[in-house]
Amino acid sequence: MKYQELQLTSSWGEEARNLYYNGIQKVVSERVEAAKQKRRDFISPEKLKGRTEEYRRQYIQMLGWPLTEYREGTAVPYKKELLEETGFVKIYRLSFETLPGMWYEGILYEPTVRKEGCPLVIQHPGGGYFVENLIAHGEHKCDQCKNIGGRFLEGGMLMFCPQNLIWNDAERGINTPADRNRFDVQLKAVGGSMMALEIYNVECAIDYLIAHEKIDETKIGMMGLSYGGFFTLYASAADTRIKSAFVSCSFFDRFKDPVKMCRPDLFWPDSAFMFGEAEIAALIAPRALYIENGVNDELYPYDQACEEYAETEKYFEVLGARDKLLFYRSEGVHEVAAEDVGYNFFVGHLND
Template structure:
C-alpha cells in the first residue's frame, strides 16, 4: 500500500464556512475603519476652518507628486488656429506640463478690445473638449460650452485622461490601472492633471485678453469632481459650478481614481466644498441620476452644512429634474458668470 492511499481527502467546499467567516470579518473590519474615518475627518475640521492653507497642503500630500512641489515658470505653450465665427476665435492648445507631456485643450477666445473673464468648461467621463463644445452631437452636455460662451466670457476646455478610446483615440488605455501604477511611485493621475490645470491658470493670468482675477470653472460628472477639487485647492477660481458629482464616498466607491492615500480619513466631497468658502459654489444633483443618487447628495450636503455651521452666502445646492446630464437651464451658469463680471 502506498502512502498516498492513506492521505486525508474531503469535498472541495468543506472549508468554505471558514473562508466566509474570514470574508465577513474583513468586511466588518473595513466598516469599523470607515466609521472611525468619520471621527478622524471631524478632528481636522478645525484646521479646515482656521488654517485652510494647511488643510490644502494635506490634500496635496495625499494626491501626491507633482502637487507636493512648487510650480516653476509657465511651461511652453503651442496654439493652433481652428476656426472663427461672428464673435469668437477658436484655438487648439497644448502645454508641456511635464517634460514630454503635452496637456491639450480648446480655447474659445472672444474678440474684444477689453480683457474679459475666463471660464473653464470641463468635460466628464469618456468626454472630450469637442464633445462638450458641440463640435458634434452629445447626449448629456446640452451645448454646455457654447452656453457659457454666450455669457460674454472666454472659455477654455481642457482634455482629461478619460476619453472614450474607441471613439476619440487610436490607442486603448485603462485610466484606473494607469492611476494605480502612478500611485506606486508617489503620484496619481489626478495630481498630474490638477497640476496641469494650475499651470494653465498661470498661463491665462499672463494673457492680455483675460482678466487674471476673474476666472471661473464649470464641470459635469468627472468634470464636476475636477471643478470642485481645483476650486478647493486654488483660490484663483473665483466661482464654480459642479454638476452631477457631489455625493457620499459610498456613491464613489467604484471610482478608485477619486481616492488616495489616507484620503477618506482627511476629506470627502463635503470637506472639498467647504474649502471653496467664501467664494461662490453652485452644486447640481439630478433627481434621476443613475450614477450618483440625489438622496446621497443631500446627505453629503448635510455634512457640508455642519462644517460650515456659521453659514455660507455663496453656496447654492439644487436638485434638478433630469438624469446624469448637464442641466438644460442656465441658472448655475449665470450664478458663476455674475461673480466674474
Template structure:
C-alpha cells in the same frame, strides 16, 4: 469527510530538492469547498473591519478639520490635500516659470474664435485642450472658465464640435456671456468613437493601471491632472486679455468631480459649478477617486469646504442613473458651516434638479449663480 491518502506523482527534474514523489499525502481533491465556512468567515471579517473603520470616519473627519480649524489656517489643509494626492501637486508654488505653449488657430464660428492648444505642464508632458474666445472679445479683456468634459468625453464633444452630448451647450452658454472658455482633455476618453467601418479610434490606455503606477511613485492621476490645470491657469492668467480675478470652472460627471478637486486646490478659481458628481465616496469608491486615508480626511464635503469662502454650486439630477441623488450626503448641512464661519453662507449651494445625468437647463438656477462672479 473520509480522508483519502494518495500518491502525488511529481515529475523529477534537474534539482537538488529532495524527492517527495512517493509520499502518500492526505487529499481533498476535487472538493475545493471543504473550508468554505472558514473562508467566508475571513471575508466577512474583512467587510466588518471596513464597516467599523467607516463608522468612525465622520468623527475623525470632524476632529481633523472643522469650520473653526479650517477658518484659522485654510492653507495648512490645502497643503495636506496636496500631500494626499501626491506629486507633482506637492511641488506647485506661485511664481513658477510660465510653461511652454503650442497654439494654433482652428477657425471662427458664430460663437467666436476657436484654437487648439497644448501646454507643457511638466517636461515633455503636454496638456491638450481647446480654447474659445467669444465673439467681439478678441482684443477685449474678459474672464475665463475651465469647462471640463466627463467620462468618455473630449473638449470637442463638450463644445458641440462633434456628436450629440448631454452637456446642454454649456461651452456655448458661457461664450454667450462674453467669457473665454478653456476645455482641457483628461484621461477618460472612449477609445472607440465610431464602431462601424471605417472605425475611428483614439489612443488605447488603462486609466487604473496608469493611476496605480503613479501611486507607486508617490503621485496619482488626479495629482497630475490637477497640477496640469493649475499650470494651464498660470499661462492664461499671464495673458493680459484674461481677467485673472474672474476665473471659474465647471464640469459634468467626471468633469464635475474634477471641478470640485481643482477648485479645492487652486484659489484663483473664484466660482465653481459641479454637476452630477458630488456624492457618498464610500458608495462610489472608485480606484482613481481614492487615496491613502482620504476617508478620514477629505471626502467630498470637506473637499468642497476647501473652496470656502469662494463661490460653489453643486447639483445632481433626481433621475440620474449614474450617481443616485438619494445617496448624496446633505451637502448644504455639511458644507455651509465652513462658509458661515467666513460670513458668507450663501456662497455655497447644493441643489437637486429634476433631470437626468446632465446640467440643469434652468439658467436661473446654478448657471446664473456661477457666472455672476465671472462676467
C-alpha cells in the same frame, strides 16, 4: 496514503472563502466608519476658521506630486494652433509641456464678442467623453451638458477645455478611463497621483491664460459634469484663483457605493481620516460653489448629494460665506440641469 483517496468537498472551500470575504468586508467597513469619526477630530467648521491655508497645504500634500511642487506663475513651453474660425468663434488647439516630454492638450474657444479683460471659464467633460464635444456643433447637440459651453461663449467669456485622461480608449483595448487606474497606482507608488498631476497641468494652463490671453485674472471659473465636476471640486479647493465653481452630478460620499466607486484614482492614503467631499468643498469658501444633482440621476443618488451638502453648508455658514453656496435639485438624470439656476449663480459670482 494516495492523494486520489482524499475527499475534500467543494462546499468546505466555498464556505471558507465566503467567511473570509465577509470578515474582510466587516473589518474594512468598521475601519472606514472609524476614520470618519477621526476626521471630525482633524477638521471641523470651527477648526477650519482662520486656518484655511494650513488645511489647503495638507490637502495638496495628500494629493501629492507634482502638485506639491507647483509654483504660481511658472512659464512652461506652449503651442497655439488655429483649428477653425467662424463669424462666432475662433477655435485653437493649446498644448503645454507641463513636465519634460509630457504635453497637456486642450481647446481654447474665443468668441468674437469677447472683450479684453473678459472672464475665463474652464470646462471639463465627464468620464468617457472628449473636449471637442463640450459645445454644440453640426449634428451634435451637446444635450447632456445642455450646451452650457455655448452659453458661456455667447456671454463673451473665453473658454478653455482641457483633455484629462478620462476618455474611452477601445482601440487600445482599454476600458474607461483610458488606463488612468494603472498610471494612478504607479504615481501613488512614487508619492503622486493622477489628480495631483492633472491639477498641476491645469494650473500651468491658467498661468499661460493669465499671461497671454488678456483675461481678467480675478474672474476665473471652472465647471464640469460627472467626473468633470469631481475634478472641478478638487482643483478649486487647491487653486484660489478659481473664483466660482460649478459641480454637476458628482458630489457624494464615495464610501457609500464601494463597488461602483472603488477606483484608485478616487482615493488617497489616509484620505478618509482627513478630507471627504464636504471638507474639500469647504476649502473653496469664501469663493462661490454651486452644486446640482438630479433626483433621477442613474449614477449618483440624489440623497447622497443631500447628505454631503448638509455637512458642506455648516462649513460655509461658520466661514461667513453662506451666500456663496447653492445646492440645486433638478428633476433630471445624470446631466446638467435644464434650468438657468446654475448658470446664473456661477456667472453672477464670477462677475461680482
